[in-house]
Amino acid sequence: MTTSDPRRCVCPGSYDPVTNGHVDVIERAAGLFDEVVVAILHNPDKQGTFSISERTELLKGALAHVPNVRIDAWAATLVVEVCRQVGADSMVKGLRGGTDFSYELPMAHMNKHLSGVETLFLASDPSLQHVSSSLIKEVVAYGGDVSGLVPESVLAALRERLV
Amino acid sequence: MTTSDPRRCVCPGSYDPVTNGHVDVIERAAGLFDEVVVAILHNPDKQGTFSISERTELLKGALAHVPNVRIDAWAATLVVEVCRQVGADSMVKGLRGGTDFSYELPMAHMNKHLSGVETLFLASDPSLQHVSSSLIKEVVAYGGDVSGLVPESVLAALRERLV
Amino acid sequence: MTTSDPRRCVCPGSYDPVTNGHVDVIERAAGLFDEVVVAILHNPDKQGTFSISERTELLKGALAHVPNVRIDAWAATLVVEVCRQVGADSMVKGLRGGTDFSYELPMAHMNKHLSGVETLFLASDPSLQHVSSSLIKEVVAYGGDVSGLVPESVLAALRERLV
Amino acid sequence: MTTSDPRRCVCPGSYDPVTNGHVDVIERAAGLFDEVVVAILHNPDKQGTFSISERTELLKGALAHVPNVRIDAWAATLVVEVCRQVGADSMVKGLRGGTDFSYELPMAHMNKHLSGVETLFLASDPSLQHVSSSLIKEVVAYGGDVSGLVPESVLAALRERLV
Amino acid sequence: MTTSDPRRCVCPGSYDPVTNGHVDVIERAAGLFDEVVVAILHNPDKQGTFSISERTELLKGALAHVPNVRIDAWAATLVVEVCRQVGADSMVKGLRGGTDFSYELPMAHMNKHLSGVETLFLASDPSLQHVSSSLIKEVVAYGGDVSGLVPESVLAALRERLV
Amino acid sequence: MTTSDPRRCVCPGSYDPVTNGHVDVIERAAGLFDEVVVAILHNPDKQGTFSISERTELLKGALAHVPNVRIDAWAATLVVEVCRQVGADSMVKGLRGGTDFSYELPMAHMNKHLSGVETLFLASDPSLQHVSSSLIKEVVAYGGDVSGLVPESVLAALRERLV
Numbered sequence: 001m002t003t004s005d006p007r008r009c010v011c012p013g014s015y016d017p018v019t020n021g022h023v024d025v026i027e028r029a030a031g032l033f034d035e036v037v038v039a040i041l042h043n044p045d046k047q048g049t050f051s052i053s054e055r056t057e058l059l060k061g062a063l064a065h066v067p068n069v070r071i072d073a074w075a076a077t078l079v080v081e082v083c084r085q086v087g088a089d090s091m092v093k094g095l096r097g098g099t100d101f102s103y104e105l106p107m108a109h110m111n112k113h114l115s116g117v118e119t120l121f122l123a124s125d126p127s128l129q130h131v132s133s134s135l136i137k138e139v140v141a142y143g144g145d146v147s148g149l150v151p152e153s154v155l156a157a158l159r160e161r162l163v
Numbered sequence: 164m165t166t167s168d169p170r171r172c173v174c175p176g177s178y179d180p181v182t183n184g185h186v187d188v189i190e191r192a193a194g195l196f197d198e199v200v201v202a203i204l205h206n207p208d209k210q211g212t213f214s215i216s217e218r219t220e221l222l223k224g225a226l227a228h229v230p231n232v233r234i235d236a237w238a239a240t241l242v243v244e245v246c247r248q249v250g251a252d253s254m255v256k257g258l259r260g261g262t263d264f265s266y267e268l269p270m271a272h273m274n275k276h277l278s279g280v281e282t283l284f285l286a287s288d289p290s291l292q293h294v295s296s297s298l299i300k301e302v303v304a305y306g307g308d309v310s311g312l313v314p315e316s317v318l319a320a321l322r323e324r325l326v
Numbered sequence: 327m328t329t330s331d332p333r334r335c336v337c338p339g340s341y342d343p344v345t346n347g348h349v350d351v352i353e354r355a356a357g358l359f360d361e362v363v364v365a366i367l368h369n370p371d372k373q374g375t376f377s378i379s380e381r382t383e384l385l386k387g388a389l390a391h392v393p394n395v396r397i398d399a400w401a402a403t404l405v406v407e408v409c410r411q412v413g414a415d416s417m418v419k420g421l422r423g424g425t426d427f428s429y430e431l432p433m434a435h436m437n438k439h440l441s442g443v444e445t446l447f448l449a450s451d452p453s454l455q456h457v458s459s460s461l462i463k464e465v466v467a468y469g470g471d472v473s474g475l476v477p478e479s480v481l482a483a484l485r486e487r488l489v
Numbered sequence: 490m491t492t493s494d495p496r497r498c499v500c501p502g503s504y505d506p507v508t509n510g511h512v513d514v515i516e517r518a519a520g521l522f523d524e525v526v527v528a529i530l531h532n533p534d535k536q537g538t539f540s541i542s543e544r545t546e547l548l549k550g551a552l553a554h555v556p557n558v559r560i561d562a563w564a565a566t567l568v569v570e571v572c573r574q575v576g577a578d579s580m581v582k583g584l585r586g587g588t589d590f591s592y593e594l595p596m597a598h599m600n601k602h603l604s605g606v607e608t609l610f611l612a613s614d615p616s617l618q619h620v621s622s623s624l625i626k627e628v629v630a631y632g633g634d635v636s637g638l639v640p641e642s643v644l645a646a647l648r649e650r651l652v
Numbered sequence: 653m654t655t656s657d658p659r660r661c662v663c664p665g666s667y668d669p670v671t672n673g674h675v676d677v678i679e680r681a682a683g684l685f686d687e688v689v690v691a692i693l694h695n696p697d698k699q700g701t702f703s704i705s706e707r708t709e710l711l712k713g714a715l716a717h718v719p720n721v722r723i724d725a726w727a728a729t730l731v732v733e734v735c736r737q738v739g740a741d742s743m744v745k746g747l748r749g750g751t752d753f754s755y756e757l758p759m760a761h762m763n764k765h766l767s768g769v770e771t772l773f774l775a776s777d778p779s780l781q782h783v784s785s786s787l788i789k790e791v792v793a794y795g796g797d798v799s800g801l802v803p804e805s806v807l808a809a810l811r812e813r814l815v
Numbered sequence: 816m817t818t819s820d821p822r823r824c825v826c827p828g829s830y831d832p833v834t835n836g837h838v839d840v841i842e843r844a845a846g847l848f849d850e851v852v853v854a855i856l857h858n859p860d861k862q863g864t865f866s867i868s869e870r871t872e873l874l875k876g877a878l879a880h881v882p883n884v885r886i887d888a889w890a891a892t893l894v895v896e897v898c899r900q901v902g903a904d905s906m907v908k909g910l911r912g913g914t915d916f917s918y919e920l921p922m923a924h925m926n927k928h929l930s931g932v933e934t935l936f937l938a939s940d941p942s943l944q945h946v947s948s949s950l951i952k953e954v955v956a957y958g959g960d961v962s963g964l965v966p967e968s969v970l971a972a973l974r975e976r977l978v
Contacts, residue, residue, distance in 0.1 A: 007822060007847075028933060031904070031933075032822075032904065032905055032933060032935075076467075076468055077468060077469075078465065078468045078469065078470050080470070081468075081469070081470075089846070089847065090847055092935075095916070095920075095936070096269070097265055097268065097269075097586065097587070097920075098261070098265050098424070098586070098587040098913055098916060098917065099262070099265035099266070099425070101910070101913060101916045102423055102424050102425035102913065103425070105423065105455075105456070105910075105912075105938050106422070106423075106455065106456035106457075106458070106461060107456070107461075108456075108938040109455065109456035109938060109941060110456045110461060110465065112938075113456070113475075114465065114470050114471065118843060118846075118847060118937060119937070119938065120847075120907075120935040120936070120937065121910070121935070121936040121937075121938075122933060122934070122935065122936075123920050123923040123924060123927075123934065123936075126615035126616050126618050126619070126924060127615050127616050129268075129269065129272065129615050130268070130269035130270070130271075130272035130273045130276070130615070131269075132269070135269060135270075135273060139241065139273065139277065141239075142239055142240060142241045142244075143240075143241065143244070144241050144243070144244075144277050145277065149276075170496060170521075191607060194578070194607075195496075195578065195579055195607060195609075252520070252521065253521055255609075258590070258594075258610070259432070260428055260431065260432075260749065260750070261424065261428050261587055261590060261591065261749070261750040262425070262428035262429070264584070264587060264590045265587065268584075268586075268612050271612040272612060272615055275612075281517060281520075281521060281611060282611070282612065283521075283581075283609040283610070283611065284584070284609070284610040284611075284612075285607060285608070285609065285610075286594050286597040286598060286601075286608065286610075289598060289778035289779050289781050289782070290778050290779050292431075292432065292435065292778050293431070293432035293433070293434075293435035293436045293439070293778070294432075295432070298432060298433075298436060302404065302436065302440065304402075305402055305403060305404045305407075306403075306404065306407070307404050307406070307407075307440050308440065312439070333659060333684075354770060357741070357770075358659075358741065358742055358770060358772075415683065415684065416684055418772075421753070421757075421773070423757075423912065423913070424750055424753060424754060424912070424913040427747070427750060427753045428750065431747075431749075431775050434775040435775060435778060438775075444680060444683075444684060444774060445774070445775065446684075446744075446772040446773070446774065447747070447772070447773040447774075447775075448770060448771070448772065448773075449757050449760040449761060449764075449771065449773075452761055452941035452942050452944050452945070453941050453942050455941050456941070565793075565794055566794060566795075567791065567794045567795065567796050569796070570794075570795070570796075585921070586917055586920065586921075587750065587913065587917050588751070588914070588917035588918070591749055591750050591751035592751070594749065594781075594782070595748070595749075595781065595782035595783075595784070595787060596782070596787075597782075598781065598782035599782045599787060599791065602782070602801075603791065603796050603797065618920075618921065618924065619920070619921035619922070619923075619924035619925045619928070620921075621921070624921060624922075624925060628893065628925065628929065630891075631891055631892060631893045631896075632892075632893065632896070633893050633895070633896075633929050634929065638928075728956075728957055729957060729958075730954065730957045730958065730959050732959070733957075733958070733959075750913065751914070754912055754913050754914035755914070757912065757944075757945070758911070758912075758944065758945035758946075758947070758950060759945070759950075760945075761944065761945035762945045762950060762954065765945070765964075766954065766959050766960065
């Protein structure tokens with residue numbers, strides 16, 4: 001690869017919805033690569049909390065300050081196929097702890113096996129290690145306040161949808 | 164805090180049904196705190212194996228020998244809200260191994276974040292480390308004998324319900 | 327036990343379908359025991375990807391080169407009961423990493439508690455550590471190529487069923 | 490136990506030197522117990538970075554704002570013997586992650602076995618999870634700035650001793 | 653392999669000294685194999701707590717009730733070479749938890765790579781999961797009572813050597 | 816950052832000596848960055864198996880086929896200071912399993928805290944997960960054959976030094 005090629009990575013996820021944990025990883029990836037493709041991967045047979053266009057809007061709002069980010073969605077597609085389509089030879093993922101790692105390790109080996117695409121892991125910001133979309137939704141549904149753990153616009157959307 | 168305030172902790176769980184692993188943790192918490200509130204947390208949208216009143220009765224029978232224990236149930240409530248309502252500034256949970264810990268760690272950070280409530284972890288009695296309500300139910304349903312792993316009254320109730 | 331008794335072990339699983347990871351563990355168990363009983367355990371209330379007779383046929387094809395292997399299926403039965411029926415005092419399982427171990431440890435203690443049957447763990451072949459039936463099926467369903475990770479006949483069956 | 494007995498716990502460690510991670514755990518223990526005994530455990534055959542009286546002074550400075558704390562040192566003594574001497578039926582320890590837990594679990598079981606003393610684990614403040622006395626010393630020795638990770642007085646003492 | 657060949661496994665360790673955790677694993681291995689070779693592996697450059705002949709005597713006493721056990725010592729030898737010399741195609745080791753597993757996994761892969769010898773892991777008896785030779789020695793040296801965790805003769809030898 | 820800046824990362828280690836596991840990680844990093852600085856970090860107070868110039872020569876031989884690699888050594892220096900000096904805003908490290916991760920996580924947080932430098936983790940090639948310099952040296956010292964796990968020139972150097 002020559003320095004004239006832009007270096008591009010993929011940050012895959014379901015982003016249902018985006019959390020500050022996601023934003024942290026994407027910001028850091030954007031500091032290391034010329035372009036970050038935020039890929040919303042979804043299974044069209046499964047109903048999420050937010051629709052794909054809602055997730056996209058929430059991501060756009062949360063990442064408006066990061067210039068070299070592109071957001072797109074794929075249905076029923078392998079992440080390595082996303083990488084191929086957008087011209088990325090690696091993806092970047094956050095790791096929150098040992099369980100994340102045990103789960104991500106076989107996925108990384110499988111993706112390397114399928115296509116040679118590399119998975120680069122970043123240690124999550126410690127102050128956001130307890131933040132996942134599913135735990136956030138559970139807390140909001142039961143009346144808890146997750147200010148500081150998700151972007152402001154997501155906070156409003158979660159309350160409207162779940163409370 | 165002054166010594167005149169009673170020290171109170173919460174032992175939360177779904178207790179569907181109580182096992183000897185639960186009893187061990189609650190007994191030990193009762194030795195460390197003036198009062199233990201055993202909080203049955205449940206999601207009213209999900210059907211359990213036992214009803215809330217059945218779970219309460221089985222807990223009462225299993226904990227009859229522990230004087231400073233109170234049993235109560237909450238539907239669709241955050242555990243930190245339970246702590247607030249009963250006046251407890253900590254909860255006590257058993258840890259059976261690394262997987263428990265990886266699962267409990269983000270929950271503990273979230274609960275601390277939401278309210279300042281502390282989670283105190285006790286290492287499970289090694290001879291009961293393999294005991295969980297779900298594994299117990301699977302074994303009983305397939306005809307296995309779980310004597311010694313659950314209280315006597317639970318053993319009878321499980322057989323009646325599952326075999 | 328005398329040397330005249332054949333040493334027999336059980337390799338339990340749902341085998342829906344068999345992968346090269348399973349084949350590796352069964353081959354190694356067959357090198358250590360006189361006979362290996364490959365036990366397809368299934369819950370008749372749950373629909374799998376392949377029927378029990380399909381799973382059996384795929385296992386037969388994949389293990390045709392291992393002479394001291396017997397394949398059989400049990401519905402809604404504890405693995406320790408399978409061991410009792412076939413006259414095995416141990417089972418052999420592969421471990422792919424820390425998460426597998428954390429999951430298998432309580433099962434092994436429970437099975438030892440229920441019947442005295444031992445669980446012997448073999449470290450999975452590193453080049454197959456990312457291989458599980460569920461990940462294989464997800465990859466195939468989304469169009470990925472899992473050649474080298476499952477037997478040839480399984481590859482064909484997966485494509486026919488899932489793509 | 491009656492509410493008239495003061496509830497006392499032990500926070501054991503080598504404290505060579507105290508870090509902000511230690512201070513966080515001791516402060517939280519002091520909120521849960523009437524008195525916290527900070528026990529400096531040391532092996533007189535091993536030379537530390539700071540002497541026992543230096544470690545004690547640094548702890549005193551770091552904990553001056555916590556009224557219900559007592560600091561004391563024991564040479565070549567089991568922590569359960571410390572608990573017996575000071576009249577504590579539990580100790581409180583911070584857990585920084587899975588490795589801490591795997592190390593602490595057998596210690597907790599051993600201490601329970603030796604004397605019935607309970608070990609209560611608190612999840613470390615995420616923003617201090619990377620802080621240990623040994624890593625702090627390594628960083629300082631090589632010229633790194635650990636401001637915010639240790640008390641001010643410890644920062645000065647470390648620079649004087651190690652740089 | 654035919655049923656006329658005796659099935660032999662190796663239980664390697666430093667056994668400095670043998671604990672009830674070791675005895676448990678060796679007894680269980682002896683129930684699964686025709687012969688168990690207990691292999692004391694030691695580095696002649698390192699001084700242990702007990703000499704090789706002392707370790708051998710303590711093992712003999714602790715295993716007098718297990719007929720199909722042979723005890724032998726090797727200096728500066730790979731365990732796979734021990735297996736080759738005694739004609740064993742597997743070794744059996746106890747696993748006490750996640751840390752043991754993370755340590756043993758690369759060793760097992762290395763030994764498989766070097767010689768094809770298999771490592772079979774048994775989950776340690778939960779009531780002995782906190783027992784290791786090094787922790788036992790530390791406890792005894794500081795005056796703790798480890799009755800029930802080591803054989804009687806080892807208890808006496810430890811007190812004489814360390815207290 | 817603009818695409819005209821070369822993207823540079825550091826692969827730090829003691830490389831005493833380089834293994835095929837190191838080579839794999841460095842090759843993959845070299846595919847993702849314009850330049851990889853292989854940084855031999857050493858403590859001048861500690862004697863290694865190979866001298867710094869020997870380690871450098873062995874690395875040069877092992878990496879002759881990777882054009883965008885630079886090898887250099889630093890004594891008693893923090894890795895974040897190395898990154899600053901060479902103009903790298905990230906380092907790349909291999910992860911072999913859960914234990915590696917638990918060890919590397921606090922280091923990554925500390926380095927991020929000290930300087931903002933990112934640590935990017937790559938999952939080790941599964942077929943090399945059991946390979947570490949220390950295990951390699953132990954095996955060679957006891958007469959084992961580590962062909963395929965280290966570069967040819969390292970194999971010769973290890974035999975000459977250790978056997």
